[in-house]
Amino acid sequence: MWDYSDKVKDHFLHPRNARVIEDANAVGDVGSIICGDALRLMLKIDPTTEVIEDAAFQTYGCGSAIASSSALTEMLKGKSLKEAEKITNQEIVDYLGGLPPEKMHCSVMGREALDAAIANYHGKSYENSHDDGELVCHCFGVGINKIKKAVWENHLTTVEEVTNYTKAGGGCGSCRMRIEEIIDEVWVDLEKCGVPRPGHVPTPIPSLNVAAAPAGFNSITPVSSIKKDEMSKPEDSPVYNEVMAVLSEVNSGLSEGSSITLKSLKGAHLEVVFAGSIKDGMMKEMTLGFLKQKLTAATGREFTVTVI
Amino acid sequence: MSAENNNEYGIYLDNNATTRIAPEVVEAMLPYFKEYYGNASSQHGYGVPVEKAIIHAREQVADFIGAEYPDEIIFTSCATESDNTALWSALWSQPQKNRIVTTPVEHPAIMSTCDFLSSRGAEIAYVKIGQDGRIDEEDFKNKLTPNTALCSIMWANNETGNIYPVERLSALCRERGIMFHTDAVQAVAKLPISVKDTGINMLSFSGHKIHAPKGIGVLYVRRGTRFIPFMKGGHQERGRRAGTENVPYIVGLGMACELAKKHLSEINTRVKALRDRLENGIISSIPHCFVTGDKEHRTANTLNVAFKFVEGEAILLMLNEYGIAASSGSACSSDSLEPSHVMRAMQVPFSAAHGTIRFSLSRYTKDEDIDKTLEVLPGIISTLRSMSPYWKEGKPVITGLDHEFDADSKEVRA
Numbered sequence: 001m002w003d004y005s006d007k008v009k010d011h012f013l014h015p016r017n018a019r020v021i022e023d024a025n026a027v028g029d030v031g032s033i034i035c036g037d038a039l040r041l042m043l044k045i046d047p048t049t050e051v052i053e054d055a056a057f058q059t060y061g062c063g064s065a066i067a068s069s070s071a072l073t074e075m076l077k078g079k080s081l082k083e084a085e086k087i088t089n090q091e092i093v094d095y096l097g098g099l100p101p102e103k104m105h106c107s108v109m110g111r112e113a114l115d116a117a118i119a120n121y122h123g124k125s126y127e128n129s130h131d132d133g134e135l136v137c138h139c140f141g142v143g144i145n146k147i148k149k150a151v152w153e154n155h156l157t158t159v160e161e162v163t164n165y166t167k168a169g170g171g172c173g174s175c176r177m178r179i180e181e182i183i184d185e186v187w188v189d190l191e192k193c194g195v196p197r198p199g200h201v202p203t204p205i206p207s208l209n210v211a212a213a214p215a216g217f218n219s220i221t222p223v224s225s226i227k228k229d230e231m232s233k234p235e236d237s238p239v240y241n242e243v244m245a246v247l248s249e250v251n252s253g254l255s256e257g258s259s260i261t262l263k264s265l266k267g268a269h270l271e272v273v274f275a276g277s278i279k280d281g282m283m284k285e286m287t288l289g290f291l292k293q294k295l296t297a298a299t300g301r302e303f304t305v306t307v308i
Numbered sequence: 309m310s311a312e313n314n315n316e317y318g319i320y321l322d323n324n325a326t327t328r329i330a331p332e333v334v335e336a337m338l339p340y341f342k343e344y345y346g347n348a349s350s351q352h353g354y355g356v357p358v359e360k361a362i363i364h365a366r367e368q369v370a371d372f373i374g375a376e377y378p379d380e381i382i383f384t385s386c387a388t389e390s391d392n393t394a395l396w397s398a399l400w401s402q403p404q405k406n407r408i409v410t411t412p413v414e415h416p417a418i419m420s421t422c423d424f425l426s427s428r429g430a431e432i433a434y435v436k437i438g439q440d441g442r443i444d445e446e447d448f449k450n451k452l453t454p455n456t457a458l459c460s461i462m463w464a465n466n467e468t469g470n471i472y473p474v475e476r477l478s479a480l481c482r483e484r485g486i487m488f489h490t491d492a493v494q495a496v497a498k499l500p501i502s503v504k505d506t507g508i509n510m511l512s513f514s515g516h517k518i519h520a521p522k523g524i525g526v527l528y529v530r531r532g533t534r535f536i537p538f539m540k541g542g543h544q545e546r547g548r549r550a551g552t553e554n555v556p557y558i559v560g561l562g563m564a565c566e567l568a569k570k571h572l573s574e575i576n577t578r579v580k581a582l583r584d585r586l587e588n589g590i591i592s593s594i595p596h597c598f599v600t601g602d603k604e605h606r607t608a609n610t611l612n613v614a615f616k617f618v619e620g621e622a623i624l625l626m627l628n629e630y631g632i633a634a635s636s637g638s639a640c641s642s643d644s645l646e647p648s649h650v651m652r653a654m655q656v657p658f659s660a661a662h663g664t665i666r667f668s669l670s671r672y673t674k675d676e677d678i679d680k681t682l683e684v685l686p687g688i689i690s691t692l693r694s695m696s697p698y699w700k701e702g703k704p705v706i707t708g709l710d711h712e713f714d715a716d717s718k719e720v721r722a
Contacts (some may be wrong), residue, residue: 012622
């Protein structure tokens with residue numbers, strides 16, 4: 001028996017909006033009986049305001065598939081189309097108070113049905129409005145783009161997690177090697193955006209200069225959008241407080257007479273002055289490495305540090 | 309948890325998974341936890357009563373399965389160990405032969421071991437299975453080649469309850485001088501078994517399916533069968549299974565066998581009637597469902613029904629709310645994403661395999677349990693169907709749809 005949260009059980013036993021909207025003007029169909037779950041999402045959207053007035057579903061599937069569908073319809077009602085487009089599968093999971101890892105694909109199916117319904121509203125078919133890309137998993141018919149999206153949005157690191165989210169690799173297993181490659185490809189891009197890959201030695205990309213956002217960031221501010229004068233003063237950096245906290249922590253651990261002082265902080269680039277026994281040699285390299293590690297841990301970003 | 313969900317009052321219809329331990333069995337075991345803790349191999353007074361208890365249990369087990377001699381019974385830790393032992397021993401003791409004949413509906417204890425042995429050079433031949441799960445006996449005969457070391461065919465299937473004609477099959481093997489093993493986990497306590505009158509060389513079963521605890525199993529090895537132990541070490545079990553005897557569990561198993569023999573006719577009369585009432589009740593009150601497996605050759609306690617348009621795990625969760633425990637061959641109720649290998653081997657379409665529910669009864673199943681199940685199940689199925697996009701009866705149809713869900717897909721993924 002799966003260990004479902006009370007919210008999942010509630011939405012399964014008392015599903016909200018499990019009905020047919022006969023005059024729905026946005027219908028999204030995903031899944032199939034062969035794969036073991038299928039969802040039809042029906043929306044009634046006001047064409048002038050583009051507000052979702054009503055949402056309902058029909059689902060064939062396990063408890064968590066029904067609960068995810070029910071949660072999604074509750075989340076959608078009253079939202080504008082623009083707001084609805086931003087809903088992620090993780091938000092469905094959070095709404096339900098979590099799903100067992102093996103059941104994450106139910107939330108992904110909900111998100112896909114929403115995409116399909118929106119495409120249908122715009123007069124397009126889901127198949128034509130998005131590109132599956134290369135077919136990776138033949139057993140469950142999963143394309144490369146769905147896998148990439150799941151890895152990108154949920155920071156997945158293992159084939160097992162990809163199977164939990166997309167079902168890809170859950171049949172004969174012959175595509176597992178390919179999924180591993182795809183995970184690596186996506187993580188190269190994620191790391192470029194400053195997301196540290198758990199359990200991996202981060203690949204240093206020294207030429208990159210991305211403005212750092214606070215830990216737990218959602219979107220990345222492009223460098224070009226930051227004004228020149230903002231970059232000149234370290235105090236203006238959004239991660240200034242975190243960086244200073246790291247510096248004082250590292251300083252307190254240094255031997256008598258040694259210290260690190262901040263010279264400048266521009267985006268993800270740090271200039272510091274080393275004094276005392278850490279000024280050169282092996283101690284310098286070790287302190288530098290330690291400092292970088294601490295900065296990444298505190299801010300979730302990859303920093304380049306120059307000693308001047 | 310409500311009172312209905314409590315074990316005492318719950319409706320347990322999952323006896324092919326495991327069974328309630330009989331109170332008499334617990335009583336029989338207790339002294340061997342408290343007073344008689346000696347080692348059966350010891351030469352002093354502590355060992356004597358323990359050794360006697362094991363001798364008695366061995367006689368009870370031998371009597372239960374109709375073995376000619378008690379010394380043909382080897383106590384193991386579980387049926388999986390018994391199955392592994394049988395397969396390995398057959399290959400080790402006949403180095404000139406390397407082929408195993410089996411079926412694609414065996415328990416994973418056989419399937420996975422065969423996969424492993426096959427990766428180490430053994431040749432595994434799978435006998436053809438029909439859509440009702442019946443074995444193709446002509447194909448079986450053709451697969452018996454001179455280099456066949458062992459045939460391993462289950463006596464009864466855990467999911468469908470299908471009974472395989474092992475008496476006939478083992479006789480065919482005996483004529484050809486081929487060793488025969490059967491996994492009888494789901495057959496013992498449900499069918500009258502007299503192993504001495506068959507061509508069976510080895511037979512496995514476990515305690516926890518017949519109201520003894522988990523952690524005890526049996527491997528019957530007919531006298532004269534070549535045998536090499538799987539577990540090596542001390543001289544226990546006459547040198548055929550090393551390791552200090554699990555005395556309380558052996559005593560418990562002996563008692564469970566004695567009780568099972570006593571209740572065998574009850575299974576095939578009262579329990580069978582309950583199963584048939586459940587089956588007829590479901591078929592007559594719920595549209596679009598069918599029984600899987602071989603209806604004429606089934607264990608009396610097992611019923612496997614496929615409900616179309618609904619998914620098995622959802623049914624189980626709702627049954628659980630009424631304190632009813634059953635199991636499903638659907639993908640979602642297991643760790644795998646695929647439906648059970650038994651349903652796939654029987655070529656049940658995926659569209660139906662995802663909605664299979666197994667009800668397995670025991671001698672503790674009461675009339676009221678079946679009443680309650682029949683009372684709530686039609687409502688559960690119709691609730692879930694009303695939510696399903698595949699269910700169209702009496703349903704309004706949305707206009708302008710460019711997609712239809714195909715509930716009758718015959719597709720079976722490779």
